[in-house]
Amino acid sequence: MYLGIDLGTSAVKTVLVDSAQRVIASESRPLTTFSPRPGHVEQDPAQWIDATFATLDALKATHAGELAVVEGIGLSGQMHGATLLDASARPLRPCILWNDGRSAAECRVLERRWPALRATSGNKAMPGFTAPKLLWIATHEPEIFAATKLVLLPKAYLRLVLSGEAIEDVSDASGSLWLDAARRDWSDAALAATGLSRDHMPRLVEGCAPATTLRGELARRWGMTGQPVIAGGAGDNPAGAVGIGAIRPGTAFVSLGTSGALLAPTSRIAANPDRAVHTFCHAIPDMWIQAGAILSAASCLAWIARLFGATEAELLAPLGLRPQAPSAVSFLPYLAGERTPHDDPAVRGMLDGLSHGTDRGSIVQAVLEGVAFALADCRDALADAGIAMTEADAIGGGSRSRFWLSVLANVLNVPIHRFAGGETGAAFGAARLGRLAVTGEAIAAVCTRPQRIETFEPDAGLVDAYAERLPAWRELYRPRH
Numbered sequence: 001m002y003l004g005i006d007l008g009t010s011a012v013k014t015v016l017v018d019s020a021q022r023v024i025a026s027e028s029r030p031l032t033t034f035s036p037r038p039g040h041v042e043q044d045p046a047q048w049i050d051a052t053f054a055t056l057d058a059l060k061a062t063h064a065g066e067l068a069v070v071e072g073i074g075l076s077g078q079m080h081g082a083t084l085l086d087a088s089a090r091p092l093r094p095c096i097l098w099n100d101g102r103s104a105a106e107c108r109v110l111e112r113r114w115p116a117l118r119a120t121s122g123n124k125a126m127p128g129f130t131a132p133k134l135l136w137i138a139t140h141e142p143e144i145f146a147a148t149k150l151v152l153l154p155k156a157y158l159r160l161v162l163s164g165e166a167i168e169d170v171s172d173a174s175g176s177l178w179l180d181a182a183r184r185d186w187s188d189a190a191l192a193a194t195g196l197s198r199d200h201m202p203r204l205v206e207g208c209a210p211a212t213t214l215r216g217e218l219a220r221r222w223g224m225t226g227q228p229v230i231a232g233g234a235g236d237n238p239a240g241a242v243g244i245g246a247i248r249p250g251t252a253f254v255s256l257g258t259s260g261a262l263l264a265p266t267s268r269i270a271a272n273p274d275r276a277v278h279t280f281c282h283a284i285p286d287m288w289i290q291a292g293a294i295l296s297a298a299s300c301l302a303w304i305a306r307l308f309g310a311t312e313a314e315l316l317a318p319l320g321l322r323p324q325a326p327s328a329v330s331f332l333p334y335l336a337g338e339r340t341p342h343d344d345p346a347v348r349g350m351l352d353g354l355s356h357g358t359d360r361g362s363i364v365q366a367v368l369e370g371v372a373f374a375l376a377d378c379r380d381a382l383a384d385a386g387i388a389m390t391e392a393d394a395i396g397g398g399s400r401s402r403f404w405l406s407v408l409a410n411v412l413n414v415p416i417h418r419f420a421g422g423e424t425g426a427a428f429g430a431a432r433l434g435r436l437a438v439t440g441e442a443i444a445a446v447c448t449r450p451q452r453i454e455t456f457e458p459d460a461g462l463v464d465a466y467a468e469r470l471p472a473w474r475e476l477y478r479p480r481h
Contacts, residue, residue, distance in 0.1 A: 001070045002438075003228070004431030005055070006236065007048055007077040007155050009033065009097065009258045010299075014055035016066055017431040021446075025063045026427070027055035034094075039101040039345065041336070042094035045083055048154060049161050060222050068223050073162075073214060074231045074434030076239035076426040077155025079175040082133040085150040085157075089166075092144050095154060096133045098175075099259065099295050099336045101345030103132035110135060110177070114193035121174070121190065122181040122271040122279025122288075127337075127345045128295070131177035134194045151200050155233060162230060163212040166202035169232035170281040171239075171289075173204060181269055181279050181288065205232040207242070207283030208436035208443060231437035234283035236426045237261055237291060240395045242283050243429030244419060245449035252389045254408065254416070256398025260297025260371060262378040264290050264387045272385035276340040283433060284443050290387055292340035292378020296349075297371050298398040300333045304367050308360060315364045322406040323369075323462060326469050327362045329353045331370030332476055338374070341381045344479055352476055368404045369466075372411040373473045379412055391415045393452075395425035402456070410462040411470075417452040 001024070006013045008031070015026045029051035033043050059067050080098035085091060096102075107125035110132055111117055117125055125132055130153065138145040152160065153176065156168040170184045178194075178201070180187040185204065191197055205211045213227040234242060237255055246253050246265050255261045266288050271279045278291040296303075305312045330352040337345035349370075351363065379389055391414050398404055399418055409416040419425075432446055439446075 001066050002431045002434045003070050003073045004427040004429065004434060005052060005073065005075050005158070006239065006427035006430055007052065007075070007158055008236065008426070009078045012048065012051040012055055013427045014052070014059065015427045015431055016059055016063060017428065023428065024066055025059055027058045029054045033097060041097045041100040043081070043097055044094050045091045045154070045157055048158055052158060056222050064223050068225050070224055070228045071226070072229045072231060072434035072438035074430030074432065074437070075155045075159055075233035076236050076430035077153065077158065077172065077233070079153065079172055079235040079237070080128050080130050081154045082130050083152045083154060083157045084137065084144060084148045085152060086147050087149045089150065089160060092147055093141070098128045100133070101127045101337045103127045103136040104345050106132040106135035106139070110193055114189055116189065117177065118273040120180050120187055121177050122269050122273065123177060124273035124276055124343060125177060126276065126339060126343050128339060129175060129177045131190065131194050134196065138195055145195070149200065150202070151196065152202060156202050159212070159230060162214055162218060164215060165212045167211045167232070168202040168204055169207040169234055169283065170204055171207055171283045172235040174279065174281040175235055179281070181281060184281055206285050207232040207234040207238065208433050210437040229434070229438050231433040233430055233433055235280065237263055238280060238283040238289055239426040239429035239433070241265060241289060241429065242432050242447050243425035244393050244395060245447050246393065247282070247284055247287065247443060247447045251393070252391070253393040253395060254375060255396045256297050256394060256404070257396035258297065258299045260294040260375060262292045262375050262382060262392070264382060264389070266290055266387070270385045270387055272381060275381040275384055276343040277381050277385055278340070290382060290385060292375070292381050294333065294371070294374045294378065295337055295339055296333045296335040298396060300335060300367050300371055301398070303335060304364060315360070316401055316403060318361050319365060319403045321402050323365065323403065323410070326465050327365040327369055329358055329362050329366035330473050330476060331366040333367070333370040333374050340378045342477065342479070347477065347479065350476060368407050369411070372407045373470055375408065376411050376470060389414050391417065393417045393419065402454070405456045409456040409458045411466045413458050413463045415458070416456045418454045418456070419450045420453050
């Protein structure tokens with residue numbers, strides 16, 4: 001048996017997977033974020049531990065026998081967050097999250113200090129990444145910076161609590177700007193540019209490699225007969241790729257989680273930092289992922305549901321299974337700023353084209369279409385790097401909506417495929433990495449493609465209609481920096 005733990009932004013999801021790769025059980029516990037001031041987004045690391053332990057306690061209550069024989073654990077997590085620890089490995093302040101926009105000025109400073117940043121990391125300095133956050137801390141909270149002895153990404157902090165060791169995998173580390181993406185190792189020049197050294201960093205491993213073991217007292221708490229191996233694991237999107245078998249070139253996929261992304265595994269680095277394309281190491285050796293990322297995807301639907309005082313299901317049900325035509329309303333999904341292609345943390349969302357005749361359905365459809373249009377921007381940025389999409393698999397909570405996937409198929413003009421359980425793809429991928437760390441099996445034998453349960457084909461008439469709308473939608477964007 002194997003465990004996959006996904007430390008997301010809105011929840012911790014834990015899945016229990018057997019040797020036949022069947023999900024035996026799953027548990028989830030919600031997480032909350034807070035914003036101490038506009039553009040700042042933080043989370044209390046203690047929440048992550050409480051939520052994770054709650055999922056495992058629940059699994060022990062319902063599946064004690066299966067949990068007892070767990071051999072391997074894989075971790076997946078939200079990327080880029082800065083968790084700063086003191087000499088006693090205690091958090092010095094709340095974690096600054098991936099969608100925090102406070103460090104735009106520090107990004108410019110970092111690129112001036114280290115001109116090789118883009119060539120080495122494969123990325124442009126953007127506020128979401130980890131390194132600029134440390135420059136912000138050094139300027140605005142110097143006493144915190146001086147006390148910082150260890151900088152961990154969220155899932156590495158969880159692993160520290162679970163195992164007692166500070167270890168990170170290269171996929172998550174490549175979202176920090178401190179990693180030499182080609183060498184898959186920390187860059188001393190990058191660390192020096194932020195006033196840090198390797199002494200402040202965790203040890204690096206590949207995602208499918210054994211990293212450490214679960215603490216004995218925790219294994220006993222959950223009734224385990226041994227101390228399971230904990231794998232290197234992965235950032236959430238690379239873990240999602242492992243979960244759906246996207247481990248080789250030509251297997252593009254779209255993630256509709258709190259944030260959104262269009263991702264393509266590659267056997268070489270195909271960077272396009274000028275258009276804010278992200279370069280990450282994959283969770284498996286000798287592979288990389290190129291990604292266009294948007295900061296708000298399913299969170300846009302959650303936002304409009306709060307405004308209307310309805311559940312997401314209540315908003316989606318009247319739309320049916322597929323659009324009949326584009327909405328008369330347009331929506332910019334920049335509720336927390338944007339990454340690809342604009343790199344603009346200050347931009348905000350917009351509803352355009354409202355009239356007395358606008359109803360709730362038109363607005364909800366516009367929200368879904370706005371996210372799809374933003375992903376079309378990602379598609380074009382990836383195309384500029386030589387990555388062409390002919391089809392895409394969908395993962396994340398948004399993949400449950402047939403209407404949304406139909407919109408995506410027509411906006412992107414490619415077939416979109418849906419899997420059973422696609423919303424738990426990252427946790428399932430983490431479980432696969434936990435298995436690989438134990439068994440040493442061939443990666444391709446474990447990371448197979450799950451069965452597609454539905455394909456959404458583009459409709460020629462709708463493809464043309466959305467293509468006509470896209471230029472006008474793009475004209476709505478106005479830089480604010």
